[in-house]
Amino acid sequence: MAGSGTSASRQPRSPGQATPAAPPRKPPQVLMIRREESAPDAPEVTANSPEAVEPQRPVREAPAVAPARSGAGGGQADEDLFDLGSLEGMTMADLLGPADDSRRTRGSRSTQAGASGAPAAGRTTPRTVDEFDFDEEAFLAALDEQDFVGSTGEVVTGSVVGVESDGVYVDIGGKAPGFMPKKECGLGVITNLKERFPRGLAVEVLVTREQNADGMVTVSARALALRQSWEKVRALEKEGKVVQVKINGFNRGGVTCDLEGLRGFIPRSQLNEGENHEALVGRTLGVAFLEVNADTRKLVLSEKRAATAQRFTELEVGQLVEGQVAAIKPYGFFIDLGGVSGLLHHSSISGAALRDLREVFQPGERVKALITDLDPGRGRIALNTALLEGQPGELLIAKEQVMAEAADRANRARSLLRQQEQSAG
Numbered sequence: 188m189a190g191s192g193t194s195a196s197r198q199p200r201s202p203g204q205a206t207p208a209a210p211p212r213k214p215p216q217v218l219m220i221r222r223e224e225s226a227p228d229a230p231e232v233t234a235n236s237p238e239a240v241e242p243q244r245p246v247r248e249a250p251a252v253a254p255a256r257s258g259a260g261g262g263q264a265d266e267d268l269f270d271l272g273s274l275e276g277m278t279m280a281d282l283l284g285p286a287d288d289s290r291r292t293r294g295s296r297s298t299q300a301g302a303s304g305a306p307a308a309g310r311t312t313p314r315t316v317d318e319f320d321f322d323e324e325a326f327l328a329a330l331d332e333q334d335f336v337g338s339t340g341e342v343v344t345g346s347v348v349g350v351e352s353d354g355v356y357v358d359i360g361g362k363a364p365g366f367m368p369k370k371e372c373g374l375g376v377i378t379n380l381k382e383r384f385p386r387g388l389a390v391e392v393l394v395t396r397e398q399n400a401d402g403m404v405t406v407s408a409r410a411l412a413l414r415q416s417w418e419k420v421r422a423l424e425k426e427g428k429v430v431q432v433k434i435n436g437f438n439r440g441g442v443t444c445d446l447e448g449l450r451g452f453i454p455r456s457q458l459n460e461g462e463n464h465e466a467l468v469g470r471t472l473g474v475a476f477l478e479v480n481a482d483t484r485k486l487v488l489s490e491k492r493a494a495t496a497q498r499f500t501e502l503e504v505g506q507l508v509e510g511q512v513a514a515i516k517p518y519g520f521f522i523d524l525g526g527v528s529g530l531l532h533h534s535s536i537s538g539a540a541l542r543d544l545r546e547v548f549q550p551g552e553r554v555k556a557l558i559t560d561l562d563p564g565r566g567r568i569a570l571n572t573a574l575l576e577g578q579p580g581e582l583l584i585a586k587e588q589v590m591a592e593a594a595d596r597a598n599r600a601r602s603l604l605r606q607q608e609q610s611a612g
Contacts, residue, residue: 338394338397339394339395339396339397340393340394341393341394342391342392342393342394342411343359343360343365343391343392343393343394343406344359344389344390344391344392345357345358345359345360345364345365345389345390345392345406346358346387346388346389346390347384347385347386347387347388347390348364348386349364349386350380350381350384350386352369352380353368353369354366354367354368354369354371354372354380355367355369355372355380355384357390357392357406359392359404359406361398361402361403361404362398362402363398363401363402363403364403365392365394365403365404365405365406366403366404366405366406367392367405367406367407367408368405368407370409371395371406371407371408371409371410372384372408372409373408373409373412374409374412374413374448375448390408391408391411392406392407392408392411393406393407393408393410393411393414394406395407395410412448413448413449414481416447416448416449417449417479417481419447420446420447420449420476420479420486421479421481423476424476424479424564425563425564426563427475427496427499427500427563427564427566428475428496428500429473429474429475429493429496429497429500430446430473430474430475431471431472431473431474432444432445432446432451432471432472432474432488433445433469433470433471434453434467434468434469434470434471434472435468435469436468437464437465437467437468440452440454440455441453441454441455441457441458441461441464442455442458442464442467442468444472444474444488446486446488449486450486451474451486451487451488452485452486452487452488453472453474453487453488453489453490454487454489457477457488457489457490457491457492458490458491459490459491472490472493473490473493473497474488474489474490474492474493475488475489475492475493475495475496476488476489476492477489477492492566494526495526495527495566496563497526498524498525498526498527499527499561499563499566502524502527502558502561502568503558503561504558504559504560504561505557505558505559505601505604506557506558507555507556507557507558507593507594507597508524508529508555508556508557508558508570509524509553509554509555509556510522510523510524510525510529510553510554510556511523511551511552511553511554512548512549512550512551512552512554513528513550514550515544515545515548515550518532518533519531519532519533519535519536519544520536520544520548520554522554522556522570524568527566527568528568529556529558529568529569529570530567530568530569530570531554531556531570531571531572532569532570535559535569535570535571535572535573536572536573536582537572537573537576537579537580537581537582537583538573538576538578538579538580539579539580539583541583546583547582547583547586553590554572554590555572555575555590555593556570556571556572556575557570557571557572557574557575557597557600557601558570558571559571559574572589574596574597574600574603574604575589575592575593575596575597575600576589576596577596
């Protein structure tokens, strides 16, 4: 009976009784998984066939798992758990199922395209540089069409081609005409642009902004006029000229005026009537230059210095002048020439060595000397008395005779100076 059989299997064995042998186990089987190249009877795949885009793989149903059977000792064998025989001939693609990711799809397409010798559908074969057509003349012509006309700060000449309410169009030879805004059309206020800039009028302008995306540059007649005004004013300053200006305004520090289209300022300390400078509005004054700076737009003038500048216009190198000793310094004498002062340097007093300057001239003494250098911009005049000597040191022993014959001696000195300049040139 079932109960006796169970109890009999659990009965202890005698020491001499042999242990029954366990049933032998089958050796483990090696599963070989390989990819099949192609089915023998599969149709040929071409680049235009639907299979070239997405290959169809046969999907086999998963094998049914055999019901578990109890073996000896309560264990289960491999053939009890899996039907290994049904796995024979299956590939890894069959086990994984249809591919749905783009990487596997691209790999499949490239593999099939390579196998058929034709490019994959939807893709183009990359071309090399040598396969592109290149026309050098057409390329250079395109560059010429894109040639930029007018760099910032360049002065160009053009003609008026159109006038609008907000500005003027000027043909300067570029791909597109230059545009000059109304406020850049000149110095001062322009009420009627069409009268001021008739069509076809030749104008000279300054490029203030280079070409934009449409090829148009921005130009200015006002900026060019201001640049030319600063250049002219600097030249006047260098020459030490006296200019006439009309006072058009005042403030606490001085008065303002207009010079060559530029705003000038005259400090109260540089006015002859600085105490009542408000009354100068509308009057014309002669002024000289104190500071000219185009970068900072500073133009400072002086009425008091105009007298000195006017005196400079009456002087020239090689001229014999007479003045009074105004001051004695370790380096020479300052001679008042009537509104301006000249320096008689100790090296230009006499051809002999001097122990003390006072042994030659005293303060307030009248002196005749030759002008050897003029610098109107800095207000400097260089004088010389050594050129009036017949021999070195004559001024120390016969000063009255040298001063009395100064005019004749000056003529000889000028001739000597011209000869020296010719030989040096």
